[in-house]
Amino acid sequence: MSVTLNERLELIHRQIQQSCESLGRVAVALYDEKTDLLHTFLYSSCNNPLKNYQIALSNVPSLQTLALSGEQRVIRDLPETLAGSTSHHSQQILQEGYRSSLTxxxxxxxxLLGFLFYDSYEPDIFGDTLLSTLTLYAQLISETISHDLASIKTLRGAVVTAREFSRLRDEETAAHLSRMAHYARLIAIEVSEVYDLTEEEIEYIHQFAPLHDLGKVAIPDNILLKSGALSVDEKVIMRSHVIRGVEIVDLMIDEFDLGTIRHIDILRNIIAGHHERFDGSGYPAGVHGTTIPVESRIVAVADVLDALTTKRPYKEPWPFVDALKHMRTAEAHLYDPLCLQAIATRLDEMEQISRRFVEDPVEVA
Known part of the structure; x- marks a missing residue:
């Protein structure tokens, strides 16, 4: 099993502590340009004061300035500098006892990919020598994350091309894929404590979610785009897109030399399991309950939610409240109840996502 990004960050932290014991935290937040959200991703310390935290970059002017200038920022005395701040992230960092920081x-x-944060328990420790060392480590961290995300972008780009050449024009629009990927992130955050999901795993669920129906590129148009009911034989062919999807992604990983992508098991589980159902009535394996991988259960709920709340040729969009009610009553046996509760908890944010990503054949989020 490959080393996770978080494990690599922890190793780097330990190496730095050999010469700077007071460095208590190394953390990375990623930036989503399409939503303007900055969200926590990696952290090296046992205590994470900002777990699953997100905020609009436009609401943090100091970080906006750094994003534009590309310059580093040293805060030599955090309690003094942040004394008047009421922001949640500032208060949490101070509460943890950090005294100085490098961003x-x-x-x-x-x-902009995101930001790297170094926090120390001692004030004014970021002298020239330490700054040079930490800048080198920052480059290593950035290149490691960039390599993974660029590989995923390559994989997703290849899928977009395949979809174009296969004339795939069902409900799998770019906007649908963007919405359901963001829904999946919110659901994953809400269930993360119970299902022990790290912020790194949550990010990869978000990144991989748009590839859930990859196998549909192998389904003939006369079946994929059929307006009427499918015959028994046609249903068998349609359902084969799950297995074909896993086969295709494995082939693409080999052909594009993308075997170093971390958490590839999450991608395979999403593709293979997003049509499994909590009561065992799904396909292709007919597994049930928590034997279905959590990422599969999350993407299944996100996918159905968007299908219900989006206009289709055969139906008008349902209000989110009605869609959730339907999924919690008539179809409650099909889905992980904790994932459904996550929708209820984050309903307002999901409606905002729906309004942001309208139907438009553009690049996947």
């Missing part, structure tokens, strides 16, 4: 913007192909 470095991370870029990927001249676009």
């Amino acid at each position: 470095i913007p991370l870029k990927l192909q001249d676009k």
Whole structure:
């Protein structure tokens, strides 16, 4: 099993502590340009004061400035500098006892990838020598994350191309894929405590969710786009898209030399299991309950939610409240109840996502 990004960050933290024992935290937050949200991703310490935290970058002017300038920021005395701040993230960092910090913007192909944060329990420790060392580590961290995300982008780009050439024009629009990927992230955050999901795993669920129906590129158009009911034989062919999807992704990983992508098991589980159902009535394996991988259960709920709340040729969009009610009553046996509760908890945010990603054949989020 490959080392996770978080494990690599922990190793880097331990190496730095050999010369700087007071460095208590190394953390990475990723930036989503399409939503303007900055969300926590990796952290090296046992205590994570900002677990599953997100905030609009536009609401943090100091970080906006760093994003534009590309410059580092050293805060030599956090309690003094943040004395008047009422923001949640500032208060949490102070509450943990950190006294100084270094923030470095991370870029990927001249676009903002996110920020790297170094926090120390001692004030004014970021001298020139330590800054040089931490800047080198920042470059290593940035390149490691960038490599993984670029590989996923390559994989997703290849899928978009395949969809175009296969004339795939069912409900799997770019906007649908963007919405359900963001729904999946919110659901994953809500169930993370119970199902022990790390922020790194949550990010990969979000990144991989748009590939759930990859296998549909192998389904003939006369079946995929059929307006009427499918025959028994046609249903068998349609359902084969799950197995074909796993086969295709394995082939693409081999052909594009993408075997180093972390958490590839999450991708395979999403593709293979997003049509499984909690009562065992799904396909292809007919597994049930928590024997279905949690990422599969999350994406299944996100996918159905978007299908119900989106206009289709055969129906008008349902209000989110009605869609959730239907999923918790008539179809309650089909879905993980904790995932359904997550929708209820984050319903307002999901409606905002729906309004942000309207139907438009553009690049997947």
